[in-house]
Amino acid sequence: MACWHRTAAEFLNGHGGDIAFVSTNSICQGQQVTPLWKPIFEMGYHINFAHRSFVWNTESEHIPNVYCIITSFSQKEWPSKKAWEYTGRGVVESTPAILNGYLADAPTVFIDRRTKPISDVPPMSQGLKPADGGCLLLSSEDRANLLGEEPQAEQWIRRFSMGEEFIKGIDRYCLWLPNITQEELAELPAVSERVEKCRIWRSEQTKTGDAYKLSDRPHLLRPTKKFEEGTYIGVPKVTSERRKYIPLGFVRNGMIPGDKLYFVQSDSLTVFGILMSQTHNAWMRAVAGRLELRYSYANTIVYNNLVFPDTTDLGSRSIEDAAQRVLDARKTYPDASLAELYDPNNENKYPELTAAHQALDKAVERAYGWELDDLTWDEKETFIVSSLFELYSQKVNAE
Known part of the structure; x- marks a missing residue:
């Protein structure tokens, strides 16, 4: 689809005329924006109207829904632009002054992948991608059965979470054995059996793949250089487009993050507060990719390119106080998962949390x-x- 945009732009270059396409929404998200829209804008084109991400429904039982956008662009900039946003609150029509490559009413800037944060903040890393054939991961039932057979294995079992489990509060576990000795492993026959199954599974995989390369370390879920013990902020990779805020949280219980959960190894309430604010979430909505309509977070695009505020001590304390108020408000609903707390249909059920977020948004904005x-x-x-x-x-210009 992107090729048609570029081909049409080159065909009409200097000849006038408007171009409009229905396309998949990915061309205006994440890493796709720069290679497509930068050369088109450099030819003097402007996006004049846009329908942002929406579902193209089909009556067929066998064809899945397609997630689309509509863009119109020309070398003659329209004096009045139009944009339509399809949200959980309905269709919002606007008249933006500018429509950039992300279909945002914002300056024409292109966000490139960045391996380190542009601001002076702790790095965000992706969690560990299991390559174990299911041998080292445990459901609640698996854990109970293993401990029933081998109670002494408990010290080698840790909580484990992908993004969905993190948001929904689903219990999941893994064997966490980076520090186990051969002597200790030999005393745990049930655990040893799982490790041996992992070795066999990895040795049967494609020789150029990551799993095969780890077959000589079958006790490791993954190499652990990026992950250190201690508190971290968990950031789900995928979250519903209906939510105002990505449900983030501090992890202090030693839970191992899977690859669908990013983590910032920090106990900073300031960092947590900024990430939990509308400011960070608005940036995420503008530049992140999508999985269907759901937000697909990427540390290299979203977090690493967010310009954090230069907070004074007073500003930092205001954010910390407001962030702590959010955490305290969550504690007043101990039986609610993050999914329930941040379902927009539930705002009226959790008034203390809603008020805490309003205060946090103001503190970050100030x-x-x-x-x-x-x-x-x-x-x-x-x-x-x-x-x-x-x-x-x-x-970027100052770098």
């Missing part, structure tokens, strides 16, 4: 020097995204 109290949620979103693109542009 740390950036913004006063947005008189704006609606959607107006704030537009302002925040535009401002963050501008801050990113300034930061």
Whole structure:
């Protein structure tokens, strides 16, 4: 689909005319934006109207729904642009001043993958991708059965979570054996059996793949260089587009993050507060990829390119206090999972949490020097995204 955009732009280059395509939404998300839209914009084209991500329904029983956008662009910029946003709150029509390659009302800036944060903040890493054939991962039932057979194995079992388990509060476990000795392993025949099954499975995989390369270390779920013991902030990779906030949380119980869970090894309430705010989530909505309509987070695109505020001690304390208030509000609903707490249909059920997030949003906005109290949620979103693109542009130009 991207080739048709480029071909049409080259065909009409200098001849006038408007181009419009229905396409998959991926061409205006994440890593796809720069290689497609940068050369088109350099030819002098402007995006003049856009229908942002929506579902193209089909009546067929066998063809899945397609997640689409509609873009119109030409070398003559329209004096009035149009955009339609399809959200859980319905269709929102707007008249943006600019439509950039992310279909955001923001400066024309291109976000490239970055291996390190652009701001002075702790790095965010992707969790461990299991390559074990299911031998080292345990359900609650598996764990109970293993401990029933071998109670002394308990010290070698850790909680494990992908993004879905993290959000929904589903218990899952793994054998965590990086420090086990051969003597200790020999005393655990049931655990040894699982390790041996892992070795056999890995040795049968494609020789150029990661799993085969780990066949000489069958006790390891994955090499653990990036993961250190201690507190971290868990960030699910995939989350519903209906949510205002990605459900993040501190992990202090030694849980091992899977590859669908990013982690920031820090106990900083300031970092947590900024990531939990509308500001970070607005940036994420603008630049992240999508999985169907769901947000697909990437540390190299979203976190590493977010310009954090230069907080004063007072600003940092305000964010910390507001972030702690969010955590305290969650504790008042001990039986609710993060999925339930951050379901937009449940806002009225958790008034303390809603109020805490409103206070946190204001604290973060003020740390950036913004006063947005008189704006609606959607107006704030537009302002925040535009401002963050501008801050990113300034930061990149100053490097």
